[in-house]
Amino acid sequence: MKNVLDKLNWRYATKKFDPSKKVSKEDLGTLLEAARMTASSYGLQPYHFFVVEDDKVRATLRKASWDQPQITDSSYLLVLANKPTFDESLVDNFIDNIVDVRGIAKEDLAGYEQMMKGALMGLTDAQKASWTSSQAYIALGNLLTIAAEMGIDTCPMEGFDKAQYNEILGLTEKNLNAAVVLAIGYRSEEDETQHYPKVRYSKENLITHI
Template sequence: MNNVLDKLNWRYATKMFDTSKKVSKEDLNTLLDAARLTASSYGLQPYHFYVIEDEDTRSKLRKASYDQAQITDASYLLVLANKPTFDESLVDDYIDNIIETRGVSRENLDGYSQMMKGALMGLPDAQKNSWTANQTYIALGNLMTIAAEMEIDTCPMEGFDNAQYNEILGLNDKNLNAAVVLAIGYRSEEDQTQHYPKVRYSKEEIITHI
């Protein structure tokens, strides 16, 4: 357990990436599997992950990110996109997946299906967007933790023009919305922020036992 805490103390939001070091495809795939295996509400996974490697696309995204260098300098750029709205197909597709994966009958899942639809379909669009966006942050946290375990650096980023990202990546036509971005790579020795002591509230200040 101490090793986990050591890795979490080791990680920081990397400001400068070493462009000469590249995260391997094998390690990237491990991170993507971690994202895919992340828990989500009801297991519905109302999102899609984009791995941006194309230099021209990343150059455009950098301009839409207030010229932050991590966008182009990291080994990979992950865009976590949520579904801003949804209909019953979100649940129906998941039920189909359960049937195929577990070999159960549709009738056995009817109650579960109706429960999910009852909880979700009546939500206003703004609340649907908020709920699905929150799911992407669960995946983001898992990605960052697994990356730290692998001593791969990351920088989570919300500082970008959401509408421009959606246009550049063609997300609007796919009922997707760029919720948050994660730059993945290896820290530069010149990044002085890696040497800053980590600033966090003490357990006494931030945790209450009841």
Template sequence: MKALLNKLNWRYATKKFDHSKKVSSENLKILLEAARLTASSYGLQPYHFYVIEEANIRTKLKKASFDQPQITDASHLLVLANKPTFDATMIDDYIANIMAVRGLSKDDLLGFSQTMKSTLLDQADTFKGSWTSNQAYIVLGNLMTVAAEMKIDTCPMEGFDKAQYNEILGLTDKGLNTAVVLAVGYRSADDATQNYPKVRYSKEQIITHI
């Protein structure tokens, strides 16, 4: 566990990536599997992940990201897209998946299904969009931790025009919205910020035991 904490201390929001270094396909698979296995509320996974490698698309996304170099210089760009709204279909599809995986009947899961529907479906779209975006951020945190364990650098990014991202990636027609972006790769030796001491509040300032 101390080794993991050391790696979390090693990681930082990488500002300059070495564009000549690429994350291997095997390591990328591990990261994406970690994303898939991340916990979500009810287990609903109200999101979709896009791995952006195509240079022309990344150039367009860079322009929609205030020309931040991580967008094109990182080995891979991960776009975590949430569902800005949803209806009973999302829950019904999830119930069907549970039935298939666990060998249960619809009646076995009726109470669970009704609980989700009564809790979520009558909420306003603003609530639904915020809730699903929060679920994507849980994935983001898990991705950064797993990447740090693998000594892969990351930079979580919110500085972009979501509408432009949605248009470039065709997300709106898919019922999705860009929640957050994660640049993944390896730090450049020229990135001075890697040498900055990590700034965090002390345990006494940020943790309270009750």
């Protein structure tokens, strides 16, 4: 457990990546599998992950990210996109997947299916968008931790124009919205922020036992 805490203390939001150091395809695959395996509410996974490697696309995205260098200098740019709205097919597809994976009768899941639809279908579009975005952030948190465990640097980023990202990546027609971006790579020795002491509130200020 101490090693986990050491890794969390080691990680930081990397401001300068070293473009000459590339995260391997194997390690990228591990991170993507960690994202796929992340917990989500009801297990519905109302999101999609885009790995942006194309240099021209990344250069365009950088312009939509206030020219932040992490967009182009990291090994990979991961865009976590949530579904801004959904209908009953979100639950139907999930139920079908359970039937396929676990080999059980769909009728046996009728109660679970109706419970999920009862909880979700009455939400407004704004509430649906907020909920699915929150699910994407759960995946982001898992990615940050797993990457740190692997000695891979990351920078979670909200500083970008979502409308432009949606247009550049063609997300709107896919019923997706760029929720948050994660740059993945290795820190540059010139990034002074890696030497800053980590600033967090004390346990006394942040945690209450009841």
